[in-house]
Ligand SMILES: Nc1ncnc2c1ncn2[C@@H]1O[C@H](COP(=O)(O)OP(=O)(O)OP(=O)(O)O)[C@@H](O)[C@H]1O
């Protein structure tokens with residue numbers, strides 16, 4: 001039992017009336033990893049996390065946490081879990097420290113030293129004595145993560161922890177998740193619609209759309225080990241011509257990322273060949289590079305759509 005995986009979902013399905021929010025979802029989260037649960041709005045992320053936490057009942061399928069079935073052995077399953085689902089609710093007129101103390105008391109008491117420790121971990125130690133109603137959204141979100149960490153869970157479930165955060169707040173949450181991972185005692189399952197962000201912190205990801213799992217794997221599995229995307233910059237006036245030239249010459253479909261900026265999957269040709277073709281046709285190449293595919297590109301390839309997620 002002790003060696004059971006932190007989180008296993010098997011055939012998880014949720015229907016709301018005639019709408020299927022989550023369809024036959026199975027995944028396993030391994031110990032000590034950061035697992036990204038990715039998908040656009042309405043994909044079924046929150047619904048899945050609610051089922052994982054036993055907050056709603058699956059229409060079918062099951063969830064096991066460290067080997068314990070969430071419905072049949074709820075207490076044993078949930079004992080080692082910390083969670084943040086949607087915006088955390090705090091008492092606005094109490095300080096950060098007092099809020100954590102209160103929640104700690106409600107769950108049976110947590111030593112002050114642990115409260116200080118989690119406030120330190122989320123970077124709120126200096127704000128511990130301030131009232132929560134004066135907190136920014138990012139600070140509240142981090143306090144929510146502190147609360148989820150309070151009882152030193154072995155599994156942390158976070159639903160869109162960067163929701164509503166500015167780039168600075170997003171960076172802070174990213175660094176926090178890295179710190180938690182590097183500490184090595186907590187496994188993290190984190191949902192997000194921010195592909196580029198998740199690419200930076202996750203070991204493994206699942207990509208969900210319309211309640212179905214599109215793809216699951218390690219980042220290396222999904223993105224490949226090699227840098228195989230040629231990035232090309234030309235002037236905006238030349239981009240369409242460059243695109244059709246490259247299509248013609250290499251038989252591959254270049255993607256216009258934004259005006260003047262093209263990307264092309266490398267084949268037998270590389271950046272030097274691309275440069276040769278464009279310059280040969282009188283198109284000045286202003287930038288040229290080679291990099292690994294991004295999760296965004298994988299998403300576009302899988303769905304055939306431009307994602308509304310970045
Ligand atoms: N209580 C409910 N009753 C009816 N339909 C629901 C309910 N909860 C969720 N849904 C539907 O289930 C689908 C998935 O919703 P869910 O909130 O899980 O998506 P999400 O991936 O978390 O999206 P977001 O990125 O917007 O948070 C949506 O179509 C939603 O309308």
Ligand SMILES: [Mg+2]
Nearest residue numbers: 045046047160
């Ligand atoms: Mg959601």
